[in-house]
Amino acid sequence: MSTTQERTAEQDLPYDVFSRACPSRGTLEHVTGRWGALTLGALYQGSFRFNELRRRVDGVSEKMLAQTLHALERDGLVHREAQPTNPPRVDYELTALGREVAGRLLALIECVEGRMDEVLASRERYDERRTPTA
Amino acid sequence: MSTTQERTAEQDLPYDVFSRACPSRGTLEHVTGRWGALTLGALYQGSFRFNELRRRVDGVSEKMLAQTLHALERDGLVHREAQPTNPPRVDYELTALGREVAGRLLALIECVEGRMDEVLASRERYDERRTPTA
C-alpha cells in the first residue's frame, strides 16, 4: 500500500462524490436519477397523492414511482403522510431538505430546457459530421 | 383535440421534461446520469485528458467514460480537442453551454454533500422504524 493521499486541492467537505465509496453518490443518484429528478420536480409544486404523482410524472410505472418515493423518503427528502382511512389516502410532500435540493434541481432542469435548441442544433451538427457522405 | 390544456401555471418553455416525449429528458439524463454528472463536475475544474478524467471520476470504466463523453459532446456540452500527434493527445473541456449546466449541477452536488449528515441520520431513523424489533 504505497498509496499516497493525492489530495486534489478541491475543498474540505467531509463528503466527496467523486470518490467511489462516498455515500453522497447514492443520494445524488436518487436525486438525479430519471424518476427521482422528475418526482422531486413535481413535488416542488405542492403536495400530491400517489396517483396524482403518477399522472404528473408522465411515463412512470407504479413500481418505479413507489421505489423512487421510498428512496427519497429514506433519504429524508420526501415526507409521506398516510391517513388510515378507507379507502386509504396518502400524501407526499417535500421536506425542508427536499425543497432545498429540489430547488437546485429545478434550476438545472430549467437551464437545460431553456437551452434545448442549442443542444438539438449541436446534435444535428454532430450527426452530420459523422454521417458517411456516401 | 379535446385535450384541455391543463397549464399547471409553470412557465411557457417550449420544452417540458415532465412530458414523456420531450427531448429534454434525454439530455437531462446525460447530464444527471451517474457518470454524466461526475464527468461534468470534474470538467468544471478545467481541461483534462481521457485518462486524467478516468482518474478523477473514481470508478468509471473506459467504456462508460467514452460513452458519456460522446453523449455530452453530441449535446454540445463538452468540446473534444484532438491533436493528431503520436501518441495521440485528446483534451476535453466544457463548452460555454456546458459550463452553465455544470454550474447548476455543481450547486446541486454541493448542496447534497453539505447535507449528507441529515440524509444519513434520516436513513438510520427510517431503517430503524422498519426493522422488526424481534
Add this chain to the structure above:
DNA sequence: CAGAATCCCAACTGATACTG
C-alpha cells in the same frame, strides 16, 4: 495514450396480477 469491439452478468424497468 486514446479509444473501439466484444462478451457477459447484473440491475433496471415495465406489464400484469394480486392485496389491504
Add this chain to the structure above:
DNA sequence: CAGTATCAGTTGGGATTCTG
C-alpha cells in the same frame, strides 16, 4: 386508492482484448 409480488425483456456497465 395505494401499494406489493412476480416475471420477462432491455439496458447498463465492467473486464478484457485489440487497434491506431
